[in-house]
Amino acid sequence: MIDQLHHTEQADRYSRQERYAPLGREGQAKLSDSKVLIIGAGALGTGIAETLVRSGVGQITIVDRDYVEWSNLQRQQLYVEQDAIERIPKAMAAAKRLSAINSTVQIEAKVMDVRVDELEELIGNTDLIMDATDNFDTRLLINDMAQKHQIPWIYGGCVGSYGITYTFLPGDTPCLNCLLGEVPLGGDTCDTSGIIPQAVQMVTANQTAEAMKLLSGNSAALRRKLLSFDVWRNEYISINVDGAKKQDCASCSPVATYPFLSSSNLEKTDVLCGRDTVQIRPARRQQLDLQLTAERLQRLEEGKVEINPFLVSFTTGDHRLVIFQDGRVLVHGTNDTAEARSLVHRYFG
Numbered sequence: 001m002i003d004q005l006h007h008t009e010q011a012d013r014y015s016r017q018e019r020y021a022p023l024g025r026e027g028q029a030k031l032s033d034s035k036v037l038i039i040g041a042g043a044l045g046t047g048i049a050e051t052l053v054r055s056g057v058g059q060i061t062i063v064d065r066d067y068v069e070w071s072n073l074q075r076q077q078l079y080v081e082q083d084a085i086e087r088i089p090k091a092m093a094a095a096k097r098l099s100a101i102n103s104t105v106q107i108e109a110k111v112m113d114v115r116v117d118e119l120e121e122l123i124g125n126t127d128l129i130m131d132a133t134d135n136f137d138t139r140l141l142i143n144d145m146a147q148k149h150q151i152p153w154i155y156g157g158c159v160g161s162y163g164i165t166y167t168f169l170p171g172d173t174p175c176l177n178c179l180l181g182e183v184p185l186g187g188d189t190c191d192t193s194g195i196i197p198q199a200v201q202m203v204t205a206n207q208t209a210e211a212m213k214l215l216s217g218n219s220a221a222l223r224r225k226l227l228s229f230d231v232w233r234n235e236y237i238s239i240n241v242d243g244a245k246k247q248d249c250a251s252c253s254p255v256a257t258y259p260f261l262s263s264s265n266l267e268k269t270d271v272l273c274g275r276d277t278v279q280i281r282p283a284r285r286q287q288l289d290l291q292l293t294a295e296r297l298q299r300l301e302e303g304k305v306e307i308n309p310f311l312v313s314f315t316t317g318d319h320r321l322v323i324f325q326d327g328r329v330l331v332h333g334t335n336d337t338a339e340a341r342s343l344v345h346r347y348f349g
């Protein structure tokens with residue numbers, strides 16, 4: 001009896017959306033049949049994921065290279081204090097919360113740095129890519145991949161009280177490469193400039209509204225303009241960028257060469273903006289035995305070793321090194337790539 005009651009109530013889950021005429025039952029059915037790839041599980045990624053999961057998209061893949069820290073809790077809406085205490089990778093913490101919100105959505109979490117090979121693997125039969133990254137390196141990679149596979153993607157960026165978003169439709173709108181240098185894009189989230197959550201929420205509200213239009217078969221309702229705003233200064237601007245489409249664009253024209261997909265297999269070093277942190281990514285992805293790694297570091301007796309199922313943290317002197325299963329290391333306490341590299345080679349070979 002109780003089960004039956006629950007079942008009837010659950011059938012009501014999307015009733016308010018289905019009553020919204022432009023969506024209706026038909027639109028809802030299309031939503032539940034769609035697959036979305038979310039790149040990044042920071043402020044934008046958690047906001048996007050929560051809205052899409054609540055609204056009943058069929059499948060979500062969420063990917064992120066980092067773990068939860070206390071400074072994230074102010075705006076990254078899926079995380080709780082325990083995630084920061086345990087340094088749970090964002091993708092895993094997000095997936096756990098998302099499954100609790102809506103168990104009918106198929107949710108896949110990936111702890112990885114998204115470069116060419118990873119993106120090619122992840123893209124599968126994705127209907128839409130949501131940009132929740134904080135850097136143009138990754139966005140240009142997403143842009144080329146989206147053009148190559150003809151998959152729409154929705155750009156989002158924010159910093160301070162400022163936000164920006166645009167919906168890229170391959171074969172229709174200009175691409176990100178077309179817009180570079182033509183339109184002020186900005187929107188890189190550098191922690192040093194600070195950020196207020198409302199700027200994030202405005203961006204994700206616009207990104208997910210566009211996503212719902214696209215996935216429910218309401219493409220005619222898409223905004224088609226680049227939107228930027230400042231919620232503190234009360235400025236809202238939308239710009240028609242159709243004229244920026246380049247006939248000979250290397251990413252979206254008939255002669256496209258997808259320049260941002262040419263991968264190099266070298267060890268890669270990134271300074272993480274405003275974080276006093278360097279990421280070192282090995283030439284090849286690995287499958288590390290974290291337990292063995294922790295034991296080896298323990299034996300050195302040169303610092304404090306902590307482990308959870310996803311990473312090992314090693315604090316030595318003024319530095320903290322965090323190594324993930326895929327062999328990536330985050331070196332906290334420096335912006336100097338040479339120093340970071342020498343620490344990594346010293347402790348991890």
Ligand SMILES: [Zn+2]
Binds near residue numbers: 174177246
């Ligand atoms: Zn282009």
